[in-house]
Amino acid sequence: MFEKSLWVFHLNSGGCNGCDIEVLNIFTPRQDVERLGIKLVGSPRHADAIAFTGPVTRECLPKVIEAFKAVPEPKIVLAIGSCACGGGIWYDTYAVIGGVKELYKILKEEYGIEPPTTIYIPGCPPKPEAMIYAVGIARGLVKQKQKKEIYIEELDEKTKDMIEILFEEARGTRHFLPQIIVKTSEESKNES
Amino acid sequence: MGRFKLITKAISIGRVTEKYPFVPLEVPEGFRGKPVIDPEKCIGCTACSNACPPQALQVYDDLESGVRVVHLFIGRCIFCARCQDVCPTEAIKLTKEFELATLSDEDLHQIVELQMVRCEECGKPFDTFRHLLYTAKELQPWEREMMFLCPECRAKKVSEKLIFGKGGGYV
Numbered sequence: 001m002f003e004k005s006l007w008v009f010h011l012n013s014g015g016c017n018g019c020d021i022e023v024l025n026i027f028t029p030r031q032d033v034e035r036l037g038i039k040l041v042g043s044p045r046h047a048d049a050i051a052f053t054g055p056v057t058r059e060c061l062p063k064v065i066e067a068f069k070a071v072p073e074p075k076i077v078l079a080i081g082s083c084a085c086g087g088g089i090w091y092d093t094y095a096v097i098g099g100v101k102e103l104y105k106i107l108k109e110e111y112g113i114e115p116p117t118t119i120y121i122p123g124c125p126p127k128p129e130a131m132i133y134a135v136g137i138a139r140g141l142v143k144q145k146q147k148k149e150i151y152i153e154e155l156d157e158k159t160k161d162m163i164e165i166l167f168e169e170a171r172g173t174r175h176f177l178p179q180i181i182v183k184t185s186e187e188s189k190n191e192s
Numbered sequence: 193m194g195r196f197k198l199i200t201k202a203i204s205i206g207r208v209t210e211k212y213p214f215v216p217l218e219v220p221e222g223f224r225g226k227p228v229i230d231p232e233k234c235i236g237c238t239a240c241s242n243a244c245p246p247q248a249l250q251v252y253d254d255l256e257s258g259v260r261v262v263h264l265f266i267g268r269c270i271f272c273a274r275c276q277d278v279c280p281t282e283a284i285k286l287t288k289e290f291e292l293a294t295l296s297d298e299d300l301h302q303i304v305e306l307q308m309v310r311c312e313e314c315g316k317p318f319d320t321f322r323h324l325l326y327t328a329k330e331l332q333p334w335e336r337e338m339m340f341l342c343p344e345c346r347a348k349k350v351s352e353k354l355i356f357g358k359g360g361g362y363v
Contacts, residue, residue: 082267082269086300089270119294120295122300123292126290126292129210133213134293136213137295142213144295148300150302150305153304154307159322162325170336
């Protein structure tokens with residue numbers, strides 16, 4: 001998507017500061033991301049990408065929308081942490097709208113803005129390397145590993161055999177009562 | 193003199209930057225990464241969904257098709273490993289995988305669908321086959337008679353037996 005340097009505007013949209021500290025970690029000499037051309041900028045107007053770290057609280061929603069609109073097209077959204085991805089541990093509280101997905105719904109309804117390319121980075125907080133990996137996906141350096149997995153159970157003969165064995169054991173004991181059929185008084189009269 | 197010391201120290205330490213995206217990284221012992229359900233071991237007992245603080249793991253019954261769905265959404269998971277602690281069959285485990293970044297929200301889901309038992313009396317699905325067999329092993333053999341009845345029908349049956357059953361006796 002972005003072949004050249006990615007300039008990122010980092011916006012705390014109501015998070016707990018855990019993810020923000022991890023964001024700062026990737027600019028230290030150990031994980032020096034400036035070698036990949038990534039740079040934090042002070043204004044959204046200079047940025048290619050905007051990084052959300054929080055579940056987007058109601059209080060900061062107008063500011064988030066304003067910063068979001070200020071980033072020029074084409075842009076990338078980095079949803080850092082579980083809160084930005086799907087609401088995190090605050091997904092159903094009244095003060096929170098619940099992640100970037102809900103933010104896109106509001107933007108489409110109110111302003112008619114189509115959702116941009118988004119990279120979801122789950123983690124609480126995500127490892128600094130996980131963020132570098134996400135940027136690698138945006139730059140096309142690495143391939144995506146995570147995929148949706150669906151498993152549907154099919155009943156095999158083993159379970160049926162197990163059930164029969166369990167019932168046979170039960171029948172062998174003297175406590176097992178024969179089946180009792182309950183009849184009302186009218187039914188018994190009809191029979192006789 | 194001070195600057196000379198600094199240069200010699202910098203040379204002696206050498207380069208500290210990791211070549212991460214191009215070279216795989218080893219994570220430390222005890223790192224809690226992506227939770228993965230082993231679908232062969234899962235019995236659908238709902239212990240994990242009760243323990244999960246953000247309800248990233250939800251277990252719900254589809255009564256029409258008779259299927260219990262164990263639904264894991266990693267996008268909301270906080271990696272606390274409580275599900276791993278409570279799982280009776282060690283089906284769910286936190287791996288060391290941390291490269292979870294995706295371009296789509298859909299890729300963060302894992303779904304396990306388990307077949308449910310239908311009640312012999314009313315035909316309502318009430319439990320999974322695996323969970324029933326898991327608990328039936330623990331029961332005494334004579335208590336397995338009403339294994340395939342849903343809790344309401346079982347209560348009826350027990351009371352009928354106590355009232356109409358000859359010789360009485362608890363079942």
